[in-house]
Amino acid sequence: MKKNGLKGSGWLFASPYLFYALVFFLIPLVWSFYLALTDWNLISPVYNFIGLDNFIEAVKHPGVQAAFFVTFKFMAAFVPMVIVSSLTVALVINSLPRFKGLFLIGFFLPYLASGVVSSLIVKGLLSYNSPLNTFLRGTFGLDIDWLNSPLSALLVVAGIIAWKFTGYYALILTAGFASISKEVYEAAAIDGVTPSQQFFRITLPLLYPALFTTLILSIGVSFGIFTEVYQLTGGGPNYATNTWQMEIFKQAFTNLNAGYASAVAIIASIVTFVAILLIRKLLEVWGRRNGWV
Amino acid sequence: MKKKTLALLVTASLGGSILAGCSGGDEAASSDGVTKIEFWAAPNPTQQVYWEEMANKFEEENDHIDIEVSPMKESPTSEASIQTAIAGKSAPTMSENINRGFAAQLAQSQALVPLNEIEGWDELVANRNMEDTIQTWKFSDDNQYVLPIYSNPMLFGWRIDILEEVGVTETPRTYSEVLEAAKKLKEKYPDKYVWAKPDLADPTAWKRWFDFFMLYDAASGGNNFIEGDNFVADDQAGVDVLTFMDDLRAEKGILTKEATDPFESGLGIFTDLGPWTFSYWEEKFPEMKFGETFDLALPPVPDSTDLENVNTFADTKGIVIYASATEEERAAALEFLNWVYENPDHDLEWLETTKLPPARDDLSENESFTTFFEENPELKPYAEAVPYAIPSIDNAKYNELQTHIGSHAVNPVVEGTVAPKEGWEAMKKAIEEELSR
Numbered sequence A: 001m002k003k004n005g006l007k008g009s010g011w012l013f014a015s016p017y018l019f020y021a022l023v024f025f026l027i028p029l030v031w032s033f034y035l036a037l038t039d040w041n042l043i044s045p046v047y048n049f050i051g052l053d054n055f056i057e058a059v060k061h062p063g064v065q066a067a068f069f070v071t072f073k074f075m076a077a078f079v080p081m082v083i084v085s086s087l088t089v090a091l092v093i094n095s096l097p098r099f100k101g102l103f104l105i106g107f108f109l110p111y112l113a114s115g116v117v118s119s120l121i122v123k124g125l126l127s128y129n130s131p132l133n134t135f136l137r138g139t140f141g142l143d144i145d146w147l148n149s150p151l152s153a154l155l156v157v158a159g160i161i162a163w164k165f166t167g168y169y170a171l172i173l174t175a176g177f178a179s180i181s182k183e184v185y186e187a188a189a190i191d192g193v194t195p196s197q198q199f200f201r202i203t204l205p206l207l208y209p210a211l212f213t214t215l216i217l218s219i220g221v222s223f224g225i226f227t228e229v230y231q232l233t234g235g236g237p238n239y240a241t242n243t244w245q246m247e248i249f250k251q252a253f254t255n256l257n258a259g260y261a262s263a264v265a266i267i268a269s270i271v272t273f274v275a276i277l278l279i280r281k282l283l284e285v286w287g288r289r290n291g292w293v
Numbered sequence B: 001m002k003k004k005t006l007a008l009l010v011t012a013s014l015g016g017s018i019l020a021g022c023s024g025g026d027e028a029a030s031s032d033g034v035t036k037i038e039f040w041a042a043p044n045p046t047q048q049v050y051w052e053e054m055a056n057k058f059e060e061e062n063d064h065i066d067i068e069v070s071p072m073k074e075s076p077t078s079e080a081s082i083q084t085a086i087a088g089k090s091a092p093t094m095s096e097n098i099n100r101g102f103a104a105q106l107a108q109s110q111a112l113v114p115l116n117e118i119e120g121w122d123e124l125v126a127n128r129n130m131e132d133t134i135q136t137w138k139f140s141d142d143n144q145y146v147l148p149i150y151s152n153p154m155l156f157g158w159r160i161d162i163l164e165e166v167g168v169t170e171t172p173r174t175y176s177e178v179l180e181a182a183k184k185l186k187e188k189y190p191d192k193y194v195w196a197k198p199d200l201a202d203p204t205a206w207k208r209w210f211d212f213f214m215l216y217d218a219a220s221g222g223n224n225f226i227e228g229d230n231f232v233a234d235d236q237a238g239v240d241v242l243t244f245m246d247d248l249r250a251e252k253g254i255l256t257k258e259a260t261d262p263f264e265s266g267l268g269i270f271t272d273l274g275p276w277t278f279s280y281w282e283e284k285f286p287e288m289k290f291g292e293t294f295d296l297a298l299p300p301v302p303d304s305t306d307l308e309n310v311n312t313f314a315d316t317k318g319i320v321i322y323a324s325a326t327e328e329e330r331a332a333a334l335e336f337l338n339w340v341y342e343n344p345d346h347d348l349e350w351l352e353t354t355k356l357p358p359a360r361d362d363l364s365e366n367e368s369f370t371t372f373f374e375e376n377p378e379l380k381p382y383a384e385a386v387p388y389a390i391p392s393i394d395n396a397k398y399n400e401l402q403t404h405i406g407s408h409a410v411n412p413v414v415e416g417t418v419a420p421k422e423g424w425e426a427m428k429k430a431i432e433e434e435l436s437r
Helices: A001-035 A053-060 A060-094 A099-110 A115-123 A131-138 A150-178 A182-191 A195-222 A227-232 A244-254 A258-289 B002-022 B045-061 B078-087 B099-109 B121-127 B132-134 B160-165 B173-186 B205-210 B212-219 B235-250 B278-284 B327-341 B344-354 B365-377 B377-388 B398-415 B420-436
Strands: B034-041 B065-071 B096-097 B149-152 B154-156 B272-273 B293-299 B312-321
Touching: A001 A258, A053 A060, A053 A258, A053 B205, A060 A099, A060 A150, A060 A195, A060 A244, A060 A258, A099 A150, A115 A150, A115 A227, A115 A258, A131 B398, A150 A195, A150 A227, A182 A195, A195 A258, A195 B344, A227 A244, A244 A258, A258 B121, B002 B420, B034 B045, B034 B327, B045 B065, B045 B096, B045 B312, B045 B327, B045 B344, B065 B327, B078 B096, B099 B312, B099 B398, B121 B132, B121 B327, B121 B365, B132 B149, B132 B377, B149 B212, B149 B344, B149 B377, B154 B377, B160 B173, B173 B235, B205 B212, B212 B235, B212 B312, B235 B398, B293 B377, B312 B377, B327 B344, B344 B365, B365 B377
Parallel strands: B034 B065, B034 B096
Antiparallel strands: B096 B312, B149 B312, B154 B272, B154 B293
């Protein structure tokens, strides 16, 4: 009887979340699966059940194919950028004798900045007649078309997002540093290890749990890029920065193809889920092989 | 057991209250003989102020209609907000800020009321003196879904101060004259461009209104591009436009890199200009003076074209009434619109507030507007061009179709990767395939 009572209380306390999950996750999920099987645009009273046509059309569409590859290209550029920069920031802050919190807050601020505003600032900085480009043309004869060339556009977007997330990930890594006992370093110093040996043999393995978290988070970010691309390149040039979110937005709200956009969203979810799962497994194997886990 | 029942009750009541919060709160359309209508104004303060003022004045004289004006949300675009409002059954009675292409999408989805079927429509068109202007707004099913509020015939601005410096004393009107000006410009100023516009390399659909369609409407004499589901464009005019772009590129007269204020800074000497630019210039670029630093002209045309009555693209938006409105609300909405537009002073107030030319046939002749145009001479060319301005295509797939114009024709031609004729044929094929789906 007592056990039943506890069960009741459990349901009671879990009910707000369960209800929230039902209304905002489960029902929309089922609904989007249904929508993906129709040609509905959400506003017309007439629509048809078209089976898997939206999915078949989506996988053939250059925008969707581009979104698939662009995400991994972003990942290849963004993840190393953000991990190296956040690790550097965390290392520098960790070595500071005082005001660590103040500097951490300073680096964290870009995370709170609006993506729209930072994109517009970058757009101004990289414009043809900006001081930077005028200097590059005048001094080195370099005329770079930052946002109209596929590689530089991708790197610019990855750079903005890396700048935004560096402080946030540095915060996680700083917490990781704090958990490493100073005695380990003292013992290593007595044994005469070099600074690079100290970093690779002590810091990195002991930082692995925090590093694992930031890696997984940054990989997740690569699948959800929208604002910067929307503001800076619109997915161009020639789909070179067309992300999943950009493609879904264009189809749902510009072309009014809600059913098709739903199919793209489902494909994007599956790709994201599988990719993160695989990468997570690989990271775990890497950690285990090195004896860090 | 009691605890279980209690838990269920709490869960049910919590769910009920959340669901109640989610409901739209469907208000009665009419109470005490007063019809309440909701009007979404464009998401900018000037237009919102104008419509609030109109609604207040109307309500003073008509106590049987209550108009609630609110700004349209942009999350992230006004079109997306309207779409979600219709899907969520919370669409207003009517809204402004609707272009013809988006109206076609909504009309195809039966989300709009054909305005010509509401009593009082003909009276409205006659009273506002817009019989000719409204003809170009007729949709392919012969209905009128949009009441155009303003019509901006898009004009090209020329930096006449720089043209004079390079020895060009007349604003170029034909393709040859533009290319001649480009040669002279590059001779004296190799770092300047005729047309510095990053949008030329961007396939985003709406960007074609402000480059391709301005030139195409002028070159083709206003020939339609799409009629219903048929591609009916003038092939020769289309190829001429692309050849002009290609020739200008060959003269190094086009810059497609992102640039800050290229026309104002003199990096480019030719650009599309709408009347909304001038209020912005007054604050940010007071040195830009009409007739001194810049002049306005209709789009350049192929050399053999008649230079009289040249057509251009009309950037124009209007008001629609949503199908979710009741008969009573539709009638009230049209009564309000009739009240607004039967008095030219209201259009004058619109013009003074927004600087956007009202969509009426008599804009350049009606005495109500004479003083305004004398005080704002830079807006007069817009008023004069209203009868020659062609609104956007009315196909529900206008986004996909106009993206093809960019990705197959305009973008590769200005980048020099595709020949004009080849680009036109590829675009035509893609558009015809899109229309046949």
